[in-house]
Amino acid sequence: MGKIAIVTSEFLIKHAGAPSHPERPQRLQRILEFITSNKEDFEIYEPVEATDEDILSVHSPELLDVIKTPAGDTFTMLEEDTYVNLYSLSVARMAAGAGKIAIDLVANESKKRVFCAVRPPGHHAEKSKPMGFCLINNIALAAEYAINKYGLERIAIVDFDVHHGNGTQDIFYYRDDVFFISLHQSPLYPGTGKENETGKEIGYGYNLNFPLPAYTKGEKYIEIIENSIIPKLKSYKPQLVLLSSGFDAHIDDPLANMYLTAEDYSEITKRFVVFTEELDIPLVSFLEGGYNLEALVDSVASHLTALSGKN
Template sequence: MQKLAFLYDDIFLTHKPPFSHPENPSRLEAIMNKLKQESFLEKVELIKPDPALEEYILLAHSKEHVNYVKTSVKQNRFMLDEDTYVIKESWNAALTAAGSLVNSVDLVMNKKFLHTFCLLRPPGHHAESNRPMGFCLFNNVAIGAKYAIKKYHLDRIAIIDWDVHHGNGTQEIFYESPEVYYFSLHQFPLYPGTGTENEKGEGKGKNFTLNFPLPAYTKGEHYIKIFNERIIPELLSYKPQLIVLSAGFDAHKDDPLANMLLVENDFAEMTKMVKQFTSSENIPI
């Protein structure tokens, strides 16, 4: 079994804003250029993801949501809200972004790889079951988790989200489900204004949402402490069959849209801690 499958396709660069916008192709271009400079891509298995079937999108989103995005693309309706744009290329890019997670689930569940990494856009964690928002069209992580539940009959999936913004969409989709334990570390207050400690899930999903709203200028050492003292113990108790990292890196100290103080090694350390946990339990990420 190889260590890491790296899923990426240039189709993600075709989703371009019609004006100046922070969510644009240069984000992935910069990452890919750096990885090539470091000869990183020679150390992984580079895989082009397949577009997700619409039936997989519908596992996490309503038919109305899917039709709204599809119709907006066809009608060249640029803005879905004040933050979220689409162009004609956005549909295929969004399907392929979601497909990256579907493919990843198949790869790890069929034991072809233990770990996968998806470099993709448009992003997903703000998209709710019936609402695209916050740069996000479809919730890629939620689609992948729903697919794993449906196809592989998993009933304990952990999603750990350290994007600087709260993943309101991921939380909403699984808020009443014990099949997914959602963890979020995020700056608060900050867009989208959700993610308080009181938001813990409802019904059968009660206590399967765990939010860590953190003040501006929080350093990486505090994130590491939360992992050590709160998240890893919860994982030990929950015994997940699959872990999904919703890995936004905008809590970095140099990100212009937020005010956290993490550095590269902090993200590496959090990843290492999760990997150490999963290696002892043989859990795919």
């Protein structure tokens, strides 16, 4: 296995709200420092901005209208948790556009695994509503791009962020060409992600939630992945697997109460590396949450090592 392809840009640091906000620029800054100091292991690709057409492939025009650039130099709150500043629309377009580059890399450049080191995160952004720090649903846009540009018919999205990926679920709830699977702490923000939310109409059976109690450990995640998720994926036969990689189930994360370690993220990632290797299909991972800076960098490092297939 060669170098891991990473799609990222320093420009993504420019989206900033209150200094006390957990989704702060330092998250990506620290990851970029790690990547730069180990740059012989990585190939870095610059994202492009997602166009209106890309955004409207997964969102309604109302969402585009809401996330427009505020007047003035400071930031504006769109809702309780979600801010925009002067740069946010361009940054969000670029975070979402990173997924397009990643899909092109696996489709045209025969890359097998790509990590999109992006912010703001995307998995809470619903069809018509930015929320939970998320403006555009990055992973949903990438899935839609893979379907529209490369004619894929079955894509699996596995979301192991500690929060339920309500936005991704919302966007694909009535569809069977994108199988959405989420493991998350429950009860916890945003309150969705119950076991009985299984998709509707043609999408029935293609939405799978694993709500987990606080203090769940990595072994439980592995047990669910091995005994429930991988068998489901085997019968679905995806042509591409996308990961919503949030690292906020880490024991040190301030926004949740799970007991995962950086090493657990390596073990989780390995399961999907092995599965996609067996099927000879690509794996593209997107950074979602993770709010303790040390824990985040350690977890991303473990995730990248596992993606590289080195151990």
